[in-house]
Amino acid sequence: MCGIIGYLGPKDVVPLLIEGLKRMEYRGYDSAGVAVYDGKTLNTRRTPGKIAKLEAALAAAPLAGHVGIGHTRWATHGPPTEKNAHPHRSADGTVAVVHNGIIENANALRSALQELGYVFTSDTDTEVIAHLIQELFDGSLEEALLAALSKIEGTYGLAVMCDKDPNKIVAARKGSPLLIGVGVGENFLASDPSAILAHTRQVVYLDDGDIAVIERDSYRVIDAHATPMSRKVDRILWDLAEIERGGFDHFMLKEIFEQPTSVENTMRGRLILDDGTAKLGGLNLSHDELLHIDNVIITACGTSWHSALIGEMMIEELCRIPVEVEYASEFRYKNPIVTDRTLCIVMSQSGETADTLAAMREAKRRGARTLGFVNVVGSTIAREDDGGVYLHAGPEIGVASTKAFTSQVVALALFTLKLARKHDLSVVRGREIAQAMHHLPDQIRTVLESAKAIETIAEEFKDATNFLYLGRGYSFPTALEGALKLKEISYIHAEGYPAAEMKHGPIALIDEEMPVVFVAPHDAVFEKVVSNIQEVRARHGRTIVITSRDEPNLKGLIDYEIRIPETLDMLMPILAAVPLQLLAYYIAVKRGANVDQPRNLAKSVTVE
Numbered sequence: 290m291c292g293i294i295g296y297l298g299p300k301d302v303v304p305l306l307i308e309g310l311k312r313m314e315y316r317g318y319d320s321a322g323v324a325v326y327d328g329k330t331l332n333t334r335r336t337p338g339k340i341a342k343l344e345a346a347l348a349a350a351p352l353a354g355h356v357g358i359g360h361t362r363w364a365t366h367g368p369p370t371e372k373n374a375h376p377h378r379s380a381d382g383t384v385a386v387v388h389n390g391i392i393e394n395a396n397a398l399r400s401a402l403q404e405l406g407y408v409f410t411s412d413t414d415t416e417v418i419a420h421l422i423q424e425l426f427d428g429s430l431e432e433a434l435l436a437a438l439s440k441i442e443g444t445y446g447l448a449v450m451c452d453k454d455p456n457k458i459v460a461a462r463k464g465s466p467l468l469i470g471v472g473v474g475e476n477f478l479a480s481d482p483s484a485i486l487a488h489t490r491q492v493v494y495l496d497d498g499d500i501a502v503i504e505r506d507s508y509r510v511i512d513a514h515a516t517p518m519s520r521k522v523d524r525i526l527w528d529l530a531e532i533e534r535g536g537f538d539h540f541m542l543k544e545i546f547e548q549p550t551s552v553e554n555t556m557r558g559r560l561i562l563d564d565g566t567a568k569l570g571g572l573n574l575s576h577d578e579l580l581h582i583d584n585v586i587i588t589a590c591g592t593s594w595h596s597a598l599i600g601e602m603m604i605e606e607l608c609r610i611p612v613e614v615e616y617a618s619e620f621r622y623k624n625p626i627v628t629d630r631t632l633c634i635v636m637s638q639s640g641e642t643a644d645t646l647a648a649m650r651e652a653k654r655r656g657a658r659t660l661g662f663v664n665v666v667g668s669t670i671a672r673e674d675d676g677g678v679y680l681h682a683g684p685e686i687g688v689a690s691t692k693a694f695t696s697q698v699v700a701l702a703l704f705t706l707k708l709a710r711k712h713d714l715s716v717v718r719g720r721e722i723a724q725a726m727h728h729l730p731d732q733i734r735t736v737l738e739s740a741k742a743i744e745t746i747a748e749e750f751k752d753a754t755n756f757l758y759l760g761r762g763y764s765f766p767t768a769l770e771g772a773l774k775l776k777e778i779s780y781i782h783a784e785g786y787p788a789a790e791m792k793h794g795p796i797a798l799i800d801e802e803m804p805v806v807f808v809a810p811h812d813a814v815f816e817k818v819v820s821n822i823q824e825v826r827a828r829h830g831r832t833i834v835i836t837s838r839d840e841p842n843l844k845g846l847i848d849y850e851i852r853i854p855e856t857l858d859m860l861m862p863i864l865a866a867v868p869l870q871l872l873a874y875y876i877a878v879k880r881g882a883n884v885d886q887p888r889n890l891a892k893s894v895t896v897e
């Protein structure tokens with residue numbers, strides 16, 4: 290979603306802000322802007338659309354200076370126009386504000402400020418903050434911000450500059466991530482570490498309620514009462530190369546091809562082959578606590594929700610503990626049955642999804658132990674959970690989740706293995722699962738060898754207007770994920786269904802125009818899926834079938850076959866997801882879609 294960058298130091302600020310904004314493009318945005326202090330006054334440039342347009346505006350009317358803030362906006366209040374783009378200025382032009390989040394009492398504040406004579410020029414909630422700070426300014430920008438925050442309700446990651454107190458950026462965080470990048474003779478502010486990684490690895494993650502006062506040679510963090518807060522300096526562990534395309538046409542393709550490594554990294558040091566179990570250091574649950582879990586709730590959104598469905602099956606099958614999977618957006622407003630023996634697993638690639646975070650807080654409030662399965666280190670969910678499992682998939686830049694999904698399933702398999710061995714899974718069966726997991730990276734390499742063949746299939750189906758994805762058992766969530774991948778990046782309508790459920794409605798859609806993707810590895814329900822494939826063929830549907838064996842039963846039923854290696858049923862989604870990702874990718878590319886930044890989508894959805 291929206292991105293924030295700020296800089297104070299010796300470098301020319303404009304190229305630095307632009308570079309930082311470009312590094313956050315993957316998060317999704319529809320307008321961009323910068324504010325720069327040129328030594329005398331504060332000036333802004335803002336444009337709707339992509340950052341290239343902002344660069345053009347800056348080329349036509351350059352800005353220069355050594356202190357500045359920049360923003361990419363994903364529209365919530367008001368369309369993506371120049372007047373709604375950030376930074377927003379106060380009426381007298383002295384204050385510039387960039388803001389992620391939503392000010393809930395913006396209407397009331399707007400009316401109060403209008404009564405004082407302030408004229409509003411945008412449709413946004415953010416503009417009230419700029420006017421409010423102008424109104425409350427009395428020589429110190431941080432004091433004006435503190436006073437303004439006491440009147441604001443809502444969520445924010447905020448950065449503010451003022452040309453009456455010019456050599457500082459003040460920032461505040463409540464519900465929207467922000468970090469300080471600590472340099473030598475220079476300091477940074479960002480909502481995403483990728484924005485500043487080219488300049489420093491030393492970061493201070495702000496907590497909710499923190500206010501930061503950042504100057505060129507120093508920074509301090511205070512709370513709402515101006516009490517100094519001590520915050521530790523963390524080190525970003527990933528490399529710049531991981532957030533660059535490295536010869537691939539798109540981040541999504543790079544990330545699909547990274548999966549042998551990302552899956553290996555999720556398992557590294559955790560899979561214990563001899564004992565048939567897993568070591569997960571961050572759970573913060575004792576042996577007894579693990580044994581006394583009565584039920585598990587897994588809450589998530591989107592792709593993470595699909596991995597949760599796979600986790601549900603694994604945990605119920607191997608640990609015999611009841612599991613419920615809840616859309617985070619629904620869970621947070623329900624009256625769920627949660628006890629202090631409920632374990633709530635919170636699945637989130639970004640660790641910042643607003644609904645998932647709220648669901649976790651609700652589960653916690655009701656007494657559940659929470660475990661975050663998160664990719665982004667230092668993210669809010671990772672910081673607020675009781676314990677967790679980092680995915681270690683490396684930064685995922687493509688908006689459509691690929692490697693994070695397979696790592697989520699692997700992390701859930703590790704957790705299941707550990708929990709099941711604490712219950713009554715035998716060492717023999719534990720070893721069988723651990724061995725099968727150990728082979729996954731090589732098996733994914735084998736699947737990736739089909740990329741060219743899948744590209745040919747994509748050529749055949751690129752003009753389809755609808756797709757059905759069907760699977761049973763562990764392959765049902767995989768089918769859902771395949772359909773989501775296709776629709777979000779190619780804009781082709783696609784539905785995932787349990788294969789047998791097709792007969793209860795969707796079968797009416799099947800004719801010679803309808804491609805149907807079957808996820809049909811040779812697992813416990815394979816024979817059943819063959820009957821469903823026959824039903825589609827009987828109605829002249831076109832079949833693309835992901836299989837794991839040469840099967841006489843399938844002869845004559847398949848238009849296109851994609852072969853994956855055999856593994857345990859519970860691990861099949863990890864292998865079957867890869868060709869589905871490739872199919873969606875190639876179809877989208879052939880339709881000319883912007884694969885890495887699909888329209889209307891954001892990498893982390895930080896609004897409700």
Ligand code: F6R
Nearest residue numbers: 591592593637638639642689690
């Ligand atoms: C789809 C996708 C989204 C996310 C969802 C939750 O490719 O990436 O559906 O899975 O927005 O995001 P996280 O996992 O960051 O909580």
